[in-house]
Amino acid sequence: MRELLKALEPSNSGICPCAASSELKLRHFAQGLLLLTLRSLLLGLLLAYLLSVIDWFRTLGMSPLYLPFSGIGQYQPRLESAAAQPAFVKGFENFLFYFNCAFPGASRLGSGIGVIAAAFWTLHDAPKSCKVQRLSLGLLAGALIGFRLMLMISSSAFTVLGATVFAALAFAVYMALSSGKSEIPRLPLVEID
Amino acid sequence: MEKDPEIGKVNDDNWGPYQLGPNPLAILKLSLGTAAAISTALLIPDAFALLPSAPNLGVWALRAFGLWAYAYVLWASGFLGILHLIRIFGSPLLLDKEGIRVERIGKKLLWDSIIAIQVSERKIFSRLFFIPAYQMTLHIAKADGKKSVKQIASFQYLPKEFYSLFYFISKLSVGAEPRSVDAFIFRESYLGELKKISEEGRLKRLALTAVISFGLCTFLGRKAMVNYAFNMGNKEFRAAHYDKAIVHYSSASALDFSFAPAWDRLARSEFRQGEIDLAEEHWREALKWKPDFVEAKLGLSNICIQKGKIEEADALVRSANRLAPLDEAAYINRAQIDALMGKSGSAITLLENFVRQREGRELAIANLARLYLREGELSKAARLLKTNPSLLMNPFTRPYCRMVAAELKLAEKNADAAAELLNPMRLGAANHAELLIDFGRLASLQKNYSLAKKYFDASEKLNPDSPFLALARADMELASGARNADFYIAKARSYKYQDATVLAPCAELLLRQGDSKEALELAKTSLSLYPQNEIAKNVLLAVEGKSK
Numbered sequence: 001m002r003e004l005l006k007a008l009e010p011s012n013s014g015i016c017p018c019a020a021s022s023e024l025k026l027r028h029f030a031q032g033l034l035l036l037t038l039r040s041l042l043l044g045l046l047l048a049y050l051l052s053v054i055d056w057f058r059t060l061g062m063s064p065l066y067l068p069f070s071g072i073g074q075y076q077p078r079l080e081s082a083a084a085q086p087a088f089v090k091g092f093e094n095f096l097f098y099f100n101c102a103f104p105g106a107s108r109l110g111s112g113i114g115v116i117a118a119a120f121w122t123l124h125d126a127p128k129s130c131k132v133q134r135l136s137l138g139l140l141a142g143a144l145i146g147f148r149l150m151l152m153i154s155s156s157a158f159t160v161l162g163a164t165v166f167a168a169l170a171f172a173v174y175m176a177l178s179s180g181k182s183e184i185p186r187l188p189l190v191e192i193d
Numbered sequence: 194m195e196k197d198p199e200i201g202k203v204n205d206d207n208w209g210p211y212q213l214g215p216n217p218l219a220i221l222k223l224s225l226g227t228a229a230a231i232s233t234a235l236l237i238p239d240a241f242a243l244l245p246s247a248p249n250l251g252v253w254a255l256r257a258f259g260l261w262a263y264a265y266v267l268w269a270s271g272f273l274g275i276l277h278l279i280r281i282f283g284s285p286l287l288l289d290k291e292g293i294r295v296e297r298i299g300k301k302l303l304w305d306s307i308i309a310i311q312v313s314e315r316k317i318f319s320r321l322f323f324i325p326a327y328q329m330t331l332h333i334a335k336a337d338g339k340k341s342v343k344q345i346a347s348f349q350y351l352p353k354e355f356y357s358l359f360y361f362i363s364k365l366s367v368g369a370e371p372r373s374v375d376a377f378i379f380r381e382s383y384l385g386e387l388k389k390i391s392e393e394g395r396l397k398r399l400a401l402t403a404v405i406s407f408g409l410c411t412f413l414g415r416k417a418m419v420n421y422a423f424n425m426g427n428k429e430f431r432a433a434h435y436d437k438a439i440v441h442y443s444s445a446s447a448l449d450f451s452f453a454p455a456w457d458r459l460a461r462s463e464f465r466q467g468e469i470d471l472a473e474e475h476w477r478e479a480l481k482w483k484p485d486f487v488e489a490k491l492g493l494s495n496i497c498i499q500k501g502k503i504e505e506a507d508a509l510v511r512s513a514n515r516l517a518p519l520d521e522a523a524y525i526n527r528a529q530i531d532a533l534m535g536k537s538g539s540a541i542t543l544l545e546n547f548v549r550q551r552e553g554r555e556l557a558i559a560n561l562a563r564l565y566l567r568e569g570e571l572s573k574a575a576r577l578l579k580t581n582p583s584l585l586m587n588p589f590t591r592p593y594c595r596m597v598a599a600e601l602k603l604a605e606k607n608a609d610a611a612a613e614l615l616n617p618m619r620l621g622a623a624n625h626a627e628l629l630i631d632f633g634r635l636a637s638l639q640k641n642y643s644l645a646k647k648y649f650d651a652s653e654k655l656n657p658d659s660p661f662l663a664l665a666r667a668d669m670e671l672a673s674g675a676r677n678a679d680f681y682i683a684k685a686r687s688y689k690y691q692d693a694t695v696l697a698p699c700a701e702l703l704l705r706q707g708d709s710k711e712a713l714e715l716a717k718t719s720l721s722l723y724p725q726n727e728i729a730k731n732v733l734l735a736v737e738g739k740s741k
Contacts, residue, residue, distance in 0.1 A: 057259025155515035
């Protein structure tokens with residue numbers, strides 16, 4: 001992770017060397033994606049478990065008002081995808097299914113907060129990175145934010161996928177077009193005598 | 194931190210430009226500090242609201258801690274996200290030799306126009322949020338002689354950054370070097386005016402504090418009342434006192450109309466009281482405020498099933514299945530809808546797997562038994578109900594299970610046993626389309642055809658498209674010797690989602706009418722859809738026996 005972070009700061013000393021090498025561009029692009037993936041996994045899981053533990057305290061000793069949640073079993077119902085759906089949408093529907101299975105109850109909210117926090121954390125670091133990395137970070141951060149926010153409103157694979165793609169493109173364009181780290185130096189610090 | 198060698202040269206023509214954006218560490222400290230204060234303030238009403246449901250002090254304390262931690266995480270993460278959004282998309286302070294730009298779209302404030310700079314600590318916020326909270330007020334004299342103020346809060350910056358900002362603004366505008374972060378630096382010629390402005394500012398701050406305090410007390414007080422009413426409702430709900438629960442949930446939803454769980458529980462209580470229309474309205478209200486509310490979707494789907502809005506029920510349950518694939522209620526409703534959409538075979542398989550893995554799930558067992566009944570597999574249904582005596586013990590599922598048990602007795606033509614099971618539910622039957630059919634079938638079995646017709650008419654008002662109502666009516670017509678059986682058989686056959694549960698009884702009715710050829714066709718079709726259908730098998734045997 002430390003090496004990844006270090007690799008994300010090549011533009012501090014001027015133009016990024018990846019401007020002249022397509023192989024390096026690809027590497028920087030992948031490094032951006034990998035960093036955010038790791039961060040979102042880490043924070044998503046951490047907060048999911050944290051909220052589950054907190055929820056246990058919150059509902060201590062209460063008998064459930066609804067039918068209880070249970071583990072995954074053979075009886076698990078699967079949604080039927082229409083035959084005409086593209087394989088990508090079917091794949092996304094499967095991903096949604098496993099995501100929703102993995103985070104039931106309070107952990108659903110926790111994972112959502114974790115994933116969005118990871119996206120913002122990485123966007124905060126993005127101005128230090130080169131254009132290619134800003135593009136990849138914007139793409140994945142937008143996808144994560146759009147995906148999780150739309151999941152609060154709709155459960156349809158098409159709608160969630162649409163929001164994910166739209167947010168990914170919007171963030172990617174914004175991050176790629178933004179100038180990165182400001183050229184104006186930070187205000188010098190003065191100490192109280 | 195190093196002391197910058199350039200700071201002595203602020204009057205140099207080459208000074209700046211410099212920028213000062215929000216510091217991530219300061220933002221983090223602010224969100225954590227405010228989270229501690231806010232979650233503690235929110236805990237006061239919540240702790241009070243927890244009292245009715247906590248069995249002892251220890252459990253109450255642990256639940257209160259859970260609530261505090263929940264609010265802490267939510268506030269800290271949410272507020273941090275908002276501050277970062279502002280940081281990412283906002284603009285930093287820009288300072289150069291001419292002046293300072295505080296807002297992205299605002300005009301630059303020239304150093305000459307700043308007549309005084311006041312920095313004072315906001316002690317309440319410092320103590321509440323565990324961060325040094327200062328506010329810098331820039332007094333500005335406009336070209337037309339009017340005075341205005343601009344304020345910069347310290348919470349987005351580290352203390353050293355804020356002091357540096359104060360230092361440079363003071364030095365560049367008034368020419369004085371502040372030695373403390375808590376100071377009022379001004380041009381002497383404006384002393385009289387500044388005193389007046391300062392006094393006005395003090396009064397405005399007091400008024401604002403009063404408004405905020407009032408708002409906070411009102412908010413927390415209201416929240417305490419909402420949560421207290423909600424928890425009281427939960428207590429009554431658990432004790433199955435639904436009429437009392439309705440009163441409490443109504444209060445909670447009236448006090449906070451955006452509180453989706455109160456709408457959901459209100460609807461749930463009304464549903465269990467048989468107030469179907471009210472329950473539908475309130476479940477829709479819950480979904481308006483929380484569109485991914487799985488339990489509200491499932492509750493509403495139950496009503497849609499009862500009212501024959503199968504497509505809407507299907508959409509609701511599909512959505513619930515996607516949002517919570519492990520939810521058992523969603524699974525059971527899925528099977529119910531599959532059965533109504535002409536896929537009773539797959540619904541039976543799903544429920545059989547479920548019941549095998551999850552013993553003692555009354556609602557699933559009752560649904561499976563009902564499907565067996567509709568496929569004519571009476572022995573299987575009877576065995577299932579007999580081996581699960583707890584079915585009639587669970588207060589939540591009891592009415593539905595009683596109804597299925599009564600349907601078994603009706604299928605066995607045992608009117609007395611069916612009446613014994615159905616009669617206690619007569620009061621709640623008025624708004625239950627399926628229960629009304631069962632009462633009609635019972636009356637028909639008892640040869641009270643006029644009463645049966647009344648029940649069927651009432652059921653038709655609630656769900657006019659039910660094929661099972663049409664089948665029950667056709668059966669009554671044949672039993673009473675009336676001539677409208679054809680009409681009702683045709684109506685059942687016109688049902689959009691055909692499967693063996695509808696076609697096989699149609700075949701049996703046609704056979705009773707003497708139309709062996711059509712009955713044979715329908716029985717064969719039924720068996721091709723569900724080979725174990727006993728009704729179709731019996732029709733087939735009867736037709737073959739006749740031909741021999």
